[in-house]
Amino acid sequence: MILTVTMNPSVDISYPIPHFKLDDVNRVEAASKTAGGKGLNVTRVIKQLGEGVLATGVLGGMIGEYIVQELTKNEIENNFLKINQESRNCIAILHDGKQTEILEAGPTLTNEDGSAFLAKYETLLSSVSLVTISGSLPKGLPSTFYRQMVEMGRDKGIPVIVDTSGESLRQVLLHNVKPFAIKPNITELTQLLGREVEQSISSLSQALEDDMFQGIEWIVVSMGGAGAFVKHGSDFYRVTIPPIDVVNPVGSGDATVAGLAVALKHKQPALVVLKTAMTTGMLNTMEAATGHINTANFSQFFELVQVEKIDY
Template sequence: MITTVTLNAAIDKTYYVPLFTQDSVMRVQRFYAEAGGKGINVARVISQLGKSVLATGFVGGFNGRFIRQELDRQRIQHDFVEVAGESRLCLNIINESDGGSTEILEPGPVISDEAMEQFGEKLKMLAKRSIVVCFSGSLPAGVPKDFYAVLVSMAKREGAIVLLDTSGEALLRGAEAAPFMIKPNEQEAAQLIGETLSNGLEIMKRLATLERMDIPCITVSLGSEGSLVYFQGAYYRVQPPLIDAVNTVGCGDSFMAGMAVCIAEGKSIEESLSYATAVGSANALNEKAGYVNKVDVDELLKLVQIERL
């Protein structure tokens, strides 16, 4: 089983308006609302790929009930810790006249010490049953900056392979617990090494030599240009297929889903990176974040290029 962790779950709501203007009344042409947060996106894609997955984390209030109901509707197993307050709503307004977007993000609930302790016990139980545990997204209010490091260490002690996808100080602290894989972008990778380098491969090499980072797999996301990857002493460049992207939100989460599936199945690093890249590209063909079609994945997989450097 694969477990995904979303500590700051949300309802992702998208409005489409013909023309977005300030200080005016606008009629929404169409909209949708989804259970969201990066880890939930990962879980949804894993489920769409036909694999067993369970989503966990914190939820609260009416929005938390909606998140649970949506996962039930999509037949995704879940086991959340209920917290006081209201899970956040993230609103994205798409201006159909020019394709621009405006995001309004709620802060979400403050997590109590009791809820953190309760989640720690739940994670131990779930990690013991899981081959892979994926931690994705931002930290909610109330938790310490090293919370990911604590949770990563906890899951590793229970025998799970741990993947971490976060940013900022949460990534800096979380990396110190040596998860199996991290997925920074170039800017985040520069933060990890404490300096800015213009060459992506140089960033990779500096990351791999940091003594405090005993991390077997580091993938540096280059957006539409693919990724640079360090894995156990070897370096790879992965080039995604050229596509007409409809939406790029959720591509990184879909990549994580593909990696989790392959790692859980014991695939080689080359197979894992190729498949994960195809899954991420398949997400870009869908309007909604965290949605892929297996037929698209299989076709795109034939077009992924991977090179050992």
């Protein structure tokens, strides 16, 4: 079973308003609400791939109860730490061909909350074979929190995939115990290294040779429609994807993590791992719902992903 961690989940509310009027009344005919957060997008896609998955993280209040209800309705097993605060809403207003987002910060956790979650996490590790950690940390937790979780996984011999950014990611990478896989983009690489990283094989290869990344088995640099650049052990790969009709790109990186996690859990060869991850990411962009893929199209697009090993 795969354990997915979402430390700051939300209810994602989408308001389609064709012509948004500022400082006026706007009526919404068809709002949608989903259990959101990057880790829960990962969870849904893993479930759609037919893999056993357990969702964890921190929830509170009526919003937290709604998230649990939604997961349970979709037959997704979950075991969250419950706190005496309200989880957050994240609102997207779709208007005039644009998307305006209003994101609540969410609860502020105490040191006791953090310790209680780590105790739960350690218990859950005994029943899973791989972990994904996605998204931001809630306020109140130290930026070193994820690196503690990576170390706890390593102590139990469980691979941990980390998909976060900013100081949380930096702290993970500066630690001597490394995650099994990470999925940065070029902007995040530039921020981490403090120098410009370009979308070229030579620039990306040089960036991933930095000491910060040593000891990480899989580094998947996502490049959107251009595919990905990947370092696996000492090998480099360029992965390209076919042109597709994009319906909703939100969550495609999370779907990529889901495909990566499932393939790695089954110890697939590198070619299959990369094609699976890219395929699930593509399939998500072709659906209106975030964190959703049509598995009937998997084989067709899997065959269209091209993987080239780079001699560097």
